[in-house]
Amino acid sequence: MKTFLQRGLVVSLILLCSLVLVTNPLFATSLYSDENSIYTEAKAREVGDILTVIIREQSTATQQANTDTAQSNNLQVGPGGGLLDFIKLIQMDQQDSSSASGSTTRSGNLSAQMTVQVEKVLPNGNLKIHGTKEITINNETQKIELSGIVRPEDISVQNIIDSTKIANGRINYKGNGAIGDKQRPGLLTRLLNWIF
Template sequence: MKYRIIELSVLIIAVISVYAGLSYARQAAGGQTIQKGGLVADVRAKKIGDIVTILINENARASNNNATQTNKQNQLEATGDFGNSFLNNLSGGVSAQTQNQYRGSGQVSTSGTFTMQITASIIKVKEDGNFIIRGSREVETNGEKVVTVVEGVIRPGDISRDNTISSSKIADARIFHQGTGVSTQAHRPGLFTRILNWIF
């Protein structure tokens, strides 16, 4: 009877040990999975075609003034015998004069802090390991379309773990706007004016 009790006790201890070992192995495996997951979560751009988000925060002040003035004057004079035409009754012959004048102006001014996000792509990896990037964004408001373009060179180490980088860390940075809309059209003569200028 004693031997059976001892054997049963040993068996129970063995089962408990095996269970404890399996639990530890599972925890260890889970820890490795988390570690691997952490490595996978690092999605920083590192090769051509990868995308990085540019956080633009610049103090900008810009002014654009457009002014156009055109003058066109034509004069026609004719004298001679016009037969029985009513033109022959005009003293001094026939004269005609046309004058066209057009003035147009447009003004766009911006000042203050320029803040936005632009997604850019790595278009080249330099020999020193730095990245050449380029990105653009098009915004249209109140009939004015503005395309914002960002170009420059960034260091891989300046890219944060969430795959973003501040515009202040872009070397040889070019941040500019290309706009079309109301202001651009303001200094262009209308269709009727252009037709008259073409005729005369």
């Protein structure tokens, strides 16, 4: 029986040592890794990355001014006495009023979609973006240029940002061609406007 107990003790020690040796090289690591995941977000975050901007700009400005002024003067000089007896009673009334008003209203809409590139990553993590898009149809050229600063958290999972979320946003929209040329005043009109 003593031999049986000794064998059981030896077997238990061997099993315990083998468990320690087998589990010793194992380390706890995460199964998730950003680098090789097929589910990694494709958001722009580095210089050269591409970002889609949905441009939905609408602006309206109204300015009004009203001016009303009125002025009234009354002057009376009595008849002269002594040497100034020839001066008769002089009376003068003067009234002046003016009224003016004016208003101006201007509105504009711009809807487009374009792709821009990250030019610089700022120290706080924000991204400086810039891009141009030029479209020519029937000799009419339209050019859109966009630049500004975006926060990475405002970029959607689809790598899209709305133009209303661009800080210091600058959007230039220009058109050239036959229609644009017709909207420009002629040389004689511009000359007369300059003179008068």
